Amino acid sequence: MSLLDVSDLHASVVTDDQTQPILKGLNLAVAAGEVHAIMGPNGSGKSTLANVLSGRPGYQVDNGAATLDGTGLLELEPYERAQLGVFLAFPYPVEIPGVSNMEFLKASIDSLARARGDAQPNTAQFIRQVRELASSLDLDPAFLKRGVNEGFSGGEKKRNEIMQLLLLDPKLAVLDETDSGLDIDALKVVAAGVNRFRNASNGVVLITHYQRLLDYIVPDFVHVLSNGRIIESGDKNLALELEAKGYAWLT
Amino acid sequence: MTKSSVDQLVEAGSEYHAGFVTDVESETLRPGLDESVVEYISARKGEPEWLTQWRLQAYAQWQQMREPTWAHVHYPPINFQSISYYSAPKSQTDGPRSLDEVDPELLRTYEKLGIPLHEQAALAGVVADPAAVGTPAGANVAVDVVFDSVSIATTFKETLAEAGVIFCPISEAVHSHPELVQKYLGSVIPQRDNYYAALNSAVFSDGSFVYIPKGVRCPMELSTYFRINERNTGQFERTLIIADEGSHVSYLEGCTAPMRDENQLHAAVVELVALGDAEIKYSTVQNWYPGDENGKGGIYNFVTKRGVCAGPRAKISWTQVETGSAITWKYPSVVLRGDDSVGEFYSVALTNNRQQADTGTKMIHMGKNTKSTIVSKGISAGGSENCYRGLVRISPTAQNARNFTQCDSLLIGDRCGAHTFPYIENKNNSATIEHEASTSKVSDDQLFACQQRGIETEQAVSMIVNGFCKEVFRELPMEFAVEAGKLLEVSLEGAVG
Numbered sequence: 001m002s003l004l005d006v007s008d009l010h011a012s013v014v015t016d017d018q019t020q021p022i023l024k025g026l027n028l029a030v031a032a033g034e035v036h037a038i039m040g041p042n043g044s045g046k047s048t049l050a051n052v053l054s055g056r057p058g059y060q061v062d063n064g065a066a067t068l069d070g071t072g073l074l075e076l077e078p079y080e081r082a083q084l085g086v087f088l089a090f091p092y093p094v095e096i097p098g099v100s101n102m103e104f105l106k107a108s109i110d111s112l113a114r115a116r117g118d119a120q121p122n123t124a125q126f127i128r129q130v131r132e133l134a135s136s137l138d139l140d141p142a143f144l145k146r147g148v149n150e151g152f153s154g155g156e157k158k159r160n161e162i163m164q165l166l167l168l169d170p171k172l173a174v175l176d177e178t179d180s181g182l183d184i185d186a187l188k189v190v191a192a193g194v195n196r197f198r199n200a201s202n203g204v205v206l207i208t209h210y211q212r213l214l215d216y217i218v219p220d221f222v223h224v225l226s227n228g229r230i231i232e233s234g235d236k237n238l239a240l241e242l243e244a245k246g247y248a249w250l251t
Numbered sequence: 252m253t254k255s256s257v258d259q260l261v262e263a264g265s266e267y268h269a270g271f272v273t274d275v276e277s278e279t280l281r282p283g284l285d286e287s288v289v290e291y292i293s294a295r296k297g298e299p300e301w302l303t304q305w306r307l308q309a310y311a312q313w314q315q316m317r318e319p320t321w322a323h324v325h326y327p328p329i330n331f332q333s334i335s336y337y338s339a340p341k342s343q344t345d346g347p348r349s350l351d352e353v354d355p356e357l358l359r360t361y362e363k364l365g366i367p368l369h370e371q372a373a374l375a376g377v378v379a380d381p382a383a384v385g386t387p388a389g390a391n392v393a394v395d396v397v398f399d400s401v402s403i404a405t406t407f408k409e410t411l412a413e414a415g416v417i418f419c420p421i422s423e424a425v426h427s428h429p430e431l432v433q434k435y436l437g438s439v440i441p442q443r444d445n446y447y448a449a450l451n452s453a454v455f456s457d458g459s460f461v462y463i464p465k466g467v468r469c470p471m472e473l474s475t476y477f478r479i480n481e482r483n484t485g486q487f488e489r490t491l492i493i494a495d496e497g498s499h500v501s502y503l504e505g506c507t508a509p510m511r512d513e514n515q516l517h518a519a520v521v522e523l524v525a526l527g528d529a530e531i532k533y534s535t536v537q538n539w540y541p542g543d544e545n546g547k548g549g550i551y552n553f554v555t556k557r558g559v560c561a562g563p564r565a566k567i568s569w570t571q572v573e574t575g576s577a578i579t580w581k582y583p584s585v586v587l588r589g590d591d592s593v594g595e596f597y598s599v600a601l602t603n604n605r606q607q608a609d610t611g612t613k614m615i616h617m618g619k620n621t622k623s624t625i626v627s628k629g630i631s632a633g634g635s636e637n638c639y640r641g642l643v644r645i646s647p648t649a650q651n652a653r654n655f656t657q658c659d660s661l662l663i664g665d666r667c668g669a670h671t672f673p674y675i676e677n678k679n680n681s682a683t684i685e686h687e688a689s690t691s692k693v694s695d696d697q698l699f700a701c702q703q704r705g706i707e708t709e710q711a712v713s714m715i716v717n718g719f720c721k722e723v724f725r726e727l728p729m730e731f732a733v734e735a736g737k738l739l740e741v742s743l744e745g746a747v748g
């Protein structure tokens with residue numbers, strides 16, 4: 001059994017006037033310890049996959065299943081999936097004015113601990129840990145007092161997502177274009193964060209358009225998602241090939 | 252069709268933790284209002300002749316007046332003859348006494364509500380029931396407690412007396428400090444100021460009286476706790492706070508009522524007088540019963556609150572957290588008469604289900620270099636209506652006056668309404684007036700961002716709403732800021748499906 005098992009997943013996006021099928025029979029197995037990169041043309045369904053796995057409203061599952069460590073995800077509330085260990089790094093992190101980063105992180109970590117029946121972390125220790133993580137991602141500790149993503153630059157928001165990833169330490173991390181909008185140095189900092197997160201018992205799904213990220217976070221597998229299906233899988237060399245040839249030769 | 256999660260939140264009923272009834276025998280006057288009722292109330296309290304006449308004069312004026320209709324609220328006509336204008340627990344009919352003599356049934360009521368009436372317990376910081384949110388509860392706080400029409404207990408009287416502070420029921424102050432009462436009663440809000448103020452002036456029952464002598468910093472927070480218990484009664488309390496030159500006081504008011512199917516009227520008057528260099532900080536946590544999710548029952552909260560900065564550099568600051576009442580009609584205001592005086596209004600008004608709120612402030616600049624700040628946060632959920640109404644008036648004499656107004660509305664779901672009516676009357680072109688306004692929604696994206704980090708929906712909503720209110724909560728005394736946050740959470744319970 002893999003850590004994440006997605007089988008024959010069909011899902012649609014639901015808008016006011018229509019229901020449009022996007023994922024059309026997607027299969028993906030991520031074992032513990034693995035990093036899977038997902039690439040593919042714009043509009044092919046990569047973010048839809050991330051959203052459906054994490055339970056974002058506005059999508060409808062038409063068929064198929066997704067399990068984490070054997071537990072079905074698709075029936076669960078979004079917060080239950082998070083409590084089980086699903087983490088989504090958002091491509092466009094949202095601002096929550098007036099709620100400080102620190103307060104948000106505390107609410108989050110306490111909720112996870114409560115759900116798992118763990119003791120709530122000691123506050124002083126927690127604050128120390130968060131400060132340490134912030135500085136490892138080149139984030140000024142002053143950020144922790146500011147509202148969640150309030151007035152953060154694009155790159156700062158992305159680094160904030162990685163800080164949350166490291167703090168919450170989920171089983172499965174789905175990173176949706178975390179590399180976009182980062183300057184060259186920030187890209188390295190973020191990649192180092194992801195590498196620091198990786199271990200033998202967790203898994204990473206890395207959605208990206210750029211081969212360059214994969215120089216820093218070396219994937220075990222690279223998949224090409226097109227028109228709602230994975231049409232090609234390979235190792236890191238596939239990404240190099242895509243960089244050279246584009247997607248046309250596959251479709 | 253999947254429903255957005257915000258929409259789903261807005262279904263179901265609310266929970267009101269202070270909704271129980273206390274079983275005490277009460278002496279309640281038959282419903283109805285005429286001169287004899289006014290005279291009865293005055294006689295019941297053994298008032299001097301001048302006050303009886305003052306009430307009768309107010310009653311005569313009230314009869315000439317009409318109920319205001321300009322507010323953005325809707326309710327069937329009130330039958331003022333079906334209300335009882337005086338109700339007191341029988342055990343208390345001889346007026347307030349010492350704590351040991353208070354009916355144990357009443358003491359239990361306040362214990363349930365989390366109001367520390369036992370001074371030792373309060374000093375030790377032992378607070379009865381933290382579930383009773385929206386009520387003042389904390390260590391260093393003196394409390395005056397008003398149950399229906401009478402004040403039943405005031406704590407820490409001796410400690411305050413040592414500092415020269417007078418804190419007692421207004422019915423007592425009429426006898427113990429008649430010169431102060433006579434001088435200031437109605438000096439800020441004249442009898443005929445408005446319909447409800449006139450009614451209150453005629454039939455006011457009890458309330459708190461505070462006097463802080465020259466140069467004294469009140470050694471503890473003062474607070475009054477109002478509770479309506481009896482059926483078909485109105486509560487007409489009257490509060491008068493005088494801060495003499497260079498003094499300082501922080502005062503908090505809290506309120507609850509049982510859940511009843513009928514509407515009940517609460518028409519209070521609060522007058523504040525800050526003399527030169529004095530400062531009054533007045534905070535309200537209003538949690539009257541809001542009615543059920545269909546709008547049945549609940550308190551009509553029609554209140555007149557006004558302060559005057561009578562001398563130079565005086566400061567009056569109103570902070571209110573309004574979550575209760577079926578209808579709220581309330582505009583705590585400041586008359587900035589002294590030069591360099593300062594007026595502030597910080598408000599959080601939350602409406603859910605069928606609640607209606609029309610609230611805001613008036614800042615009347617008369618002195619030179621006067622300054623006012625208005626920060627209003629309106630939160631609407633369910634099918635409620637929330638309206639900010641504010642007036643900034645700069646008189647010709649108010650050279651270099653400054654006002655800053657910030658008015659933010661937050662909507663939860665799409666069946667509720669938020670409205671803003673800012674009025675500016677500027678008669679002096681040296682004035683600086685700034686106005687900022689915003690309307691936002693608790694978005695599905697924000698909720699999902701919280702849920703994706705494991706935070707459950709209800710907590711996520713309350714966290715987002717608390718964040719929105721931060722600038723106002725900051726102004727509350729510490730122990731009440733926490734209560735206010737909890738109260739929002741409880742009041743939003745109805746909004747979470």
Ligand SMILES: Nc1ncnc2c1ncn2[C@@H]1O[C@H](COP(=O)(O)OP(=O)(O)OP(=O)(O)O)[C@@H](O)[C@H]1O
Nearest residue numbers: 013015022040041042043044045046047048049058
């Ligand atoms: N909320 C929505 N409303 C309407 N259409 C949507 C919505 N979400 C996704 N879609 C549509 O679904 C398709 C797949 O979108 P998705 O965001 O999954 O693509 P993607 O592979 O992540 O693309 P990109 O590389 O541009 O990020 C697109 O055609 C998109 O327009």
Ligand SMILES: [Mg+2]
Nearest residue numbers: 046047048091
């Ligand atoms: Mg995408």
